[in-house]
Amino acid sequence: MRRMTVDSERGPYEVIAEAGAVTRLGAVVDEEGVERPRSVVSDTTVGPLWGEPAARSLGSVLIELDDGEVHKRWSSVENVLAHWLDGGLHRGDSVLAVGGGVITDTVGFAAAIFLRGVSWVAVPTTLLAMVDAAVGGKTGINLEQGKNLAGAFWPPRLVVIDVETLATLPERELRAGMAEVVKTAWIGDRELLKLIRLEWPADQSSQRAVAWEEIVMRCLTVKARVVSDDEREVGKRAALNLGHTLGHALEAATGYRHFLHGEAVAWGLLAAARLGRRHGLLGADGEGAIAAAVSALQPLPAIAGIDADAVRAHIGLDKKKDHAGVRWVLPTDDGVALDQRVPADEVVEVFRELKELSIS
Amino acid sequence: MRRMTVDSERGPYEVIAEAGAVTRLGAVVDEEGVERPRSVVSDTTVGPLWGEPAARSLGSVLIELDDGEVHKRWSSVENVLAHWLDGGLHRGDSVLAVGGGVITDTVGFAAAIFLRGVSWVAVPTTLLAMVDAAVGGKTGINLEQGKNLAGAFWPPRLVVIDVETLATLPERELRAGMAEVVKTAWIGDRELLKLIRLEWPADQSSQRAVAWEEIVMRCLTVKARVVSDDEREVGKRAALNLGHTLGHALEAATGYRHFLHGEAVAWGLLAAARLGRRHGLLGADGEGAIAAAVSALQPLPAIAGIDADAVRAHIGLDKKKDHAGVRWVLPTDDGVALDQRVPADEVVEVFRELKELSIS
Numbered sequence: 001m002r003r004m005t006v007d008s009e010r011g012p013y014e015v016i017a018e019a020g021a022v023t024r025l026g027a028v029v030d031e032e033g034v035e036r037p038r039s040v041v042s043d044t045t046v047g048p049l050w051g052e053p054a055a056r057s058l059g060s061v062l063i064e065l066d067d068g069e070v071h072k073r074w075s076s077v078e079n080v081l082a083h084w085l086d087g088g089l090h091r092g093d094s095v096l097a098v099g100g101g102v103i104t105d106t107v108g109f110a111a112a113i114f115l116r117g118v119s120w121v122a123v124p125t126t127l128l129a130m131v132d133a134a135v136g137g138k139t140g141i142n143l144e145q146g147k148n149l150a151g152a153f154w155p156p157r158l159v160v161i162d163v164e165t166l167a168t169l170p171e172r173e174l175r176a177g178m179a180e181v182v183k184t185a186w187i188g189d190r191e192l193l194k195l196i197r198l199e200w201p202a203d204q205s206s207q208r209a210v211a212w213e214e215i216v217m218r219c220l221t222v223k224a225r226v227v228s229d230d231e232r233e234v235g236k237r238a239a240l241n242l243g244h245t246l247g248h249a250l251e252a253a254t255g256y257r258h259f260l261h262g263e264a265v266a267w268g269l270l271a272a273a274r275l276g277r278r279h280g281l282l283g284a285d286g287e288g289a290i291a292a293a294v295s296a297l298q299p300l301p302a303i304a305g306i307d308a309d310a311v312r313a314h315i316g317l318d319k320k321k322d323h324a325g326v327r328w329v330l331p332t333d334d335g336v337a338l339d340q341r342v343p344a345d346e347v348v349e350v351f352r353e354l355k356e357l358s359i360s
Numbered sequence: 361m362r363r364m365t366v367d368s369e370r371g372p373y374e375v376i377a378e379a380g381a382v383t384r385l386g387a388v389v390d391e392e393g394v395e396r397p398r399s400v401v402s403d404t405t406v407g408p409l410w411g412e413p414a415a416r417s418l419g420s421v422l423i424e425l426d427d428g429e430v431h432k433r434w435s436s437v438e439n440v441l442a443h444w445l446d447g448g449l450h451r452g453d454s455v456l457a458v459g460g461g462v463i464t465d466t467v468g469f470a471a472a473i474f475l476r477g478v479s480w481v482a483v484p485t486t487l488l489a490m491v492d493a494a495v496g497g498k499t500g501i502n503l504e505q506g507k508n509l510a511g512a513f514w515p516p517r518l519v520v521i522d523v524e525t526l527a528t529l530p531e532r533e534l535r536a537g538m539a540e541v542v543k544t545a546w547i548g549d550r551e552l553l554k555l556i557r558l559e560w561p562a563d564q565s566s567q568r569a570v571a572w573e574e575i576v577m578r579c580l581t582v583k584a585r586v587v588s589d590d591e592r593e594v595g596k597r598a599a600l601n602l603g604h605t606l607g608h609a610l611e612a613a614t615g616y617r618h619f620l621h622g623e624a625v626a627w628g629l630l631a632a633a634r635l636g637r638r639h640g641l642l643g644a645d646g647e648g649a650i651a652a653a654v655s656a657l658q659p660l661p662a663i664a665g666i667d668a669d670a671v672r673a674h675i676g677l678d679k680k681k682d683h684a685g686v687r688w689v690l691p692t693d694d695g696v697a698l699d700q701r702v703p704a705d706e707v708v709e710v711f712r713e714l715k716e717l718s719i720s
Contacts (some may be wrong), residue, residue, distance in 0.1 A: 074434055074438070077432070081503060081510060082503070082504070082505065083511065085503070085505045085506075085509065109473075112498075112512065113469075113473070113510045113511060113512055114509070114510065115511075116498065116500060116508075116511040116512055116513055117507065117512070117513065138476065140473075140476060143438070143441060143442070143445070144442070145442065145445045146445075148476075149441065149445065149474070149475060150473045150474065151439060151473055151474055151475075151476045151477055152472065152476055152477065153477065153511060260578070
C-alpha cells in the first residue's frame with residue numbers, strides 16, 4: 001500500500017493506493033478512521049463491476065446513475081439528493097463515489113451541497129480520475145452553456161485508489177488517461193516521463209499493478225504540490241491546465257462526442273508545445289519530447305474534420321479568462337509558463353499545422 | 361452609518377447600515393474597496409422598488425426572478441447562471457442580491473457555485489433578511505422534499521443594510537421579521553427585548569430609521585458572535601434555531617402557504633417557552649416574557665386548523681437531527697439549552713395547548 005497526504009483549506013486528507021481495496025472498503029475506511037459511507041454512488045457501467053462489491057463491503061445501498069458526460073448535470077444531482085433524503089441521511093453522514101471523473105465530479109458536487117455539505121470518499125476507477133479528477137477538491141456539473149460551469153471546491157475526506165479497477169477499463173480510456181500523466185510529468189516530474197516510456201505500451205502482466213501505482217502516486221504528488229499551494233486556482237494551480245485550453249475547445253467544437261477528454265488534451269499538449277516553441281519558451285528538444293510522449297498514445301481521433309473557426313470561437317469562451325482574454329499555460333524547458341497571451345490567429349495557425357500533420 | 365465586522369472561514373466581511381445606501385451603492389462599494397458588482401439580481405416585487413436604483417447606481421444589469429418561496433429552487437439558480445454566462449461574467453467578477461431571504465439565499469447559492477464560486481454582495485430589504493438571512497453565510501434552495509436541502513456556506517463579501525427599504529415592506533412581513541428579533545434578543549441581548557417593547561408598535565416617524573438600525577445591528581451583533589464561533593453549525597450555532605423546530609414543521613404541514621416564516625417561528629417560540637418550562641429550564645417569568653414579546657406581534661395566522669399528526673410527522677423530518685432524533689433548542693432563564701430531546705408526544709401536547717389558547 002502507498003499513501004500520501006493532501007492539504008486542503010478544509011484540512012488534510014489521505015490518498016491511499018492498494019490493489020484490491022475496492023472489495024474490502026469497509027475495512028479500509030475503518031482503518032483510516034473515516035465514518036462508514038451510508039451510500040455508494042456509481043454509474044450503470046461501473047456499478048455492476050465495482051460499485052456492487054464496494055457497497056457490499058460497506059453494507060451500504062448502491063445508487064447507479066446513467067453513464068456518460070451528458071449525465072453530468074443537475075438532474076443527476078437532484079436524483080442523488082432525493083435518494084439520500086429518502087435514505088434518511090443527515091449532516092453527519094458520509095457518502096462514497098465509485099467511478100470515473102463524471103461520477104466523482106457529480107457525486108462530489110452533490111455531497112458539497114447536500115444539507116450544505118456532507119463528507120465524501122472518492123474511489124476513482126479510471127486512470128483519468130485517479131491522476132486528476134478525484135484529488136484537488138474540484139467538483140461540479142455541466143450547464144447547457146458548457147462544461148463544469150457550476151460546482152464547488154469540496155475535497156473528499158479520503159481517496160482510495162485500487163489499480164485493479166483499471167483491468168476493466170477500455171484500452172482507449174487508459175490511453176486517454178495517459179495524456180494527463182504526460183501533462184503532469186511535464187509540469188513537475190520529468191523522471192516520470194521516462195518511466196512512462198518504459199512502461200507504455202507495457203507488459204500488462206505481474207508488475208502491472210505496481211507500475212500503475214507508481215505512476216498514479218507520482219502524478220498525485222505533483223498535483224498535490226500544485227494544488228496545496230493554490231487550492232482555489234488564483235495562481236499556480238493554473239499549471240494543471242497545460243494542454244487544456246485547446247483541449248476543451250476541441251471537445252466543445254465537436255459536441256463532446258468525438259474525443260475522450262484525455263484525447264483532446266493530447267492534441268492540446270501538441271499545440272501547447274508548438275506555441276511554447278514559437279514564443280521562445282521551449283527548445284526543439286522539449287518540443288520533441290512532448291511530441292514523442294503523445295505519439296505513444298496513438299491512435300488519437302483525427303482533427304482533420306474540425307473547423308478552425310469553431311475552435312477559435314470556443315477558445316474565446318474559455319473559463320480561464322479575464323477581461324484581457326484567455327490565459328494560456330505553455331510548456332517551458334523546465335516546467336510551464338502561466339498567463340501567456342496567444343493571439344487567436346496564432347492558435348488557428350498552429351491548429352492548421354496539426355491538421356496537416358494528422359493527414360499525412 | 362453603523363458598521364460591524366463578521367468573521368467567517370473565508371475571511372472577515374463588513375456589514376454596514378446606512379439610510380439611503382441602496383440609491384448610492386456605486387459609491388458605497390467603492391468606499392468599501394469592493395469590486396463593483398456586474399450583475400444585480402432581485403425579484404419582480406423588489407426589483408422595481410429597489411433593484412432598479414441599485415443597478416442604476418452601479419451601472420449594472422438588473423435580473424428579476426419570479427417572486428416567492430416557491431421560486432427558491434434550481435430553475436431560478438439555472439436562470440441566474442445563464443444570465444451571468446451570457447453577460448460574460450468571469451471568476452474575478454462579483455454579483456449583488458437585492459431582496460428578502462429568498463433572493464439572498466438563492467443568489468448567494470448561485471454565486472457559491474458559479475464557476476465554483478464568485479464573490480457577492482447582499483442588500484437585504486426585509487427585516488427578516490436583515491437580521492438573519494443575509495449574515496452568516498448560509499445560502500441555498502429548496503428541493504421537492506423540503507426547504508434549504510441544497511446549499512452552501514458562502515458568506516457575502518459585503519452586506520449593505522438600508523432601513524429605508526423597510527418603508528415599502530408590507531406590515532405583515534415586518535411583524536413576521538420581529539419574531540426573529542425576539543428570538544435573537546432571547547439568545548443574547550435581553551436589553552434589546554426592552555427596546556423592542558418600547559419601539560413596537562412604534563411611532564413610525566423621524567426616529568424610525570435610527571431605531572431600526574439599532575435593532576438590526578444589535579441582532580447582527582448577537583448573530584455574528586454565535587456564527588463566528590461555529591460557522592458550520594457543528595455546535596453553538598444551533599442556538600439560532602430557537603423556535604425553528606416547530607416553526608419549520610408548521611410551515612411544512614401547511615404547504616408553506618399559511619405562514620410567513622417569521623410567523624411560524626413566533627408560534628415556535630411560544631412552544632419552545634412552554635417546553636423550556638416543562639423541562640425545568642425556564643421559570644414562569646421567562647415564559648411570560650417570551651409570551652409577552654410574541655403577543656406584541658399579533659395577529660398571527662391561526663394554528664387551530666392544523667393537524668397535530670402532520671406536525672409530528674414533519675418534526676421527524678427536521679434537518680437538525682442525528683441518529684438519536686431531533687435536537688431541540690429550548691430557552692433557559694439566561695439563554696438557551698442546545699441538544700434537548702423532546703418526546704414527540706410532548707410536542708403534540710404543547711401544540712394542542714397552543715391550539716386551545718388560540719381559539720379562546
